[in-house]
Amino acid sequence: MRSWQLAEPASRSVLSLAAPALVVLAAEPLYLLVDTAVVGHLGAVALAGLAVGGGLLAWAGALLNFLAYGTTARAARLAGAGNRAGAVAEGVQASWLALVLGVAVLVLFQLLAGPLTRLLAGSAGPVAEAGETWLRIASFGLPLLLLSLAGNGWLRGVQELHKPVRYVLAGSLVSLVLCPLLVFPVGLGLPGSAIANVAGQAVGAGLFLRALHREGVSLRPRPAAIRAQLGIGRDLLLRAAVLQVSFLVAAGVVAREGTAALGAHQIALQLFFLALVLDAYAIAAQTLVGHALGAERPDEARATARRVTLWGLGTGVVIAVLLVALRDVLPPLFSSDPAVLEQAAVVWWFLALMQPLAGVVFALDGVLMGAGDVGYLRTVTIGSALIGFLPLSLLSHPMGWGLAGVWTGLDLFIALRLVAVLARVAGRKWLSAGVAA
Known part of the structure; x- marks a missing residue:
């Protein structure tokens, strides 16, 4: 009750x-x-x-x-x-x-x-x-x-x-x-x-x-407060830098596949703005979890984590269904080139599959940020990029996997982060991660 x-x-x-x-x-x-x-x-x-x-x-x-x-x-x-x-x-x-x-x-x-x-x-x-x-x-x-x-x-x-x-x-x-x-x-x-x-x-x-x-x-x-903020900033900066480099590498690999593949890749990335909906849950989670832990109410922080997870998952599923339903409608709005549309059809399923996973990942990212557990998020993001995203992206061209290989790497990147944040939130360490901060 x-x-x-x-x-x-x-x-x-x-x-x-x-x-x-x-x-x-x-x-x-x-x-x-x-x-x-x-x-x-x-x-x-x-x-x-x-x-x-x-x-x-x-x-x-x-x-x-x-x-x-x-x-x-x-x-x-x-x-x-x-x-x-x-x-x-x-x-x-x-x-x-x-x-x-x-x-x-x-x-x-x-x-x-x-x-x-x-x-x-x-x-x-x-x-x-x-x-x-x-x-x-x-x-x-x-x-x-x-x-x-x-x-x-x-x-x-x-x-x-x-x-x-x-x-x-x-x-x-x-x-x-x-x-x-x-x-x-x-x-x-x-x-x-x-x-x-x-x-x-x-x-x-x-x-x-x-x-x-x-x-x-x-x-x-106040120099001491600024130094403390730089400590959190260092972890988040490293995390953001790895993300940016990963996407740059992926774009460079896709460019080698030709203009049509690059065009389709750009369309899919532009539609990735749908993640804004999911990131809004992360901001809400960050605020609510920080308040709950500051007031020493860990049960409320856990309840918030469960709630934003369900909202993120549900919204991700809705977006995925919409993407699948509109797969023949949205790409032509960006390009009329048959070759680009053919490549877009390949990447579309990877984009749709990613949404429910990303919904949970982004929501729990917000939970852990609100708890001050940014060091863990940094390590998980860098590890997932080095294990999943970057290797598959770099192998896609020489192995002939093309755009499908790059987007498999991106989906794997999200999936690895999903496993890691779920495991973290299931434990108790995150509830006291930001006490020192």
């Missing part, structure tokens, strides 16, 4: 926290779709330049997203213990860290924008020049983006997820309005896209900083 009494409120909390988290997660990809559509009307060179410059900026943001996830875990535990001021203070220190890291990466991009874009573009031609121009301007928004990540982190930790929705949507709206205006009527072309990006990030970061200031806590940096 007690487990049901814990689970029922948790069910409502999971959905109430996951819904706004989903909006925040979806805002950036949706803006990038609009930005891509606007720049696409400038021609192939501008579009390719945006892909190169935008890809580098997205990489930096993805690698440093521990500023959101790590801050949520620490802030949620403090908030659960009744120490809201301490939870907000974590946001202050995360914001200082975001500013320092953002400025450092900004300087790096200003120094190396040319070589990096030429490396990605494969030459010193007009595409590399366009990407360099865009990146030099847009990188000024990186410290602002990282400040927003830190703001998201502490607000999630204190279970105020509606404020990030308003702040992120406000910034995205500014970018959406400015992008087409600056690119065409004003006549700035591709640089107009970059300026609109920076303007939107400035609005979002300003709103997050205002929320922090209104809490009335000290805004001074």
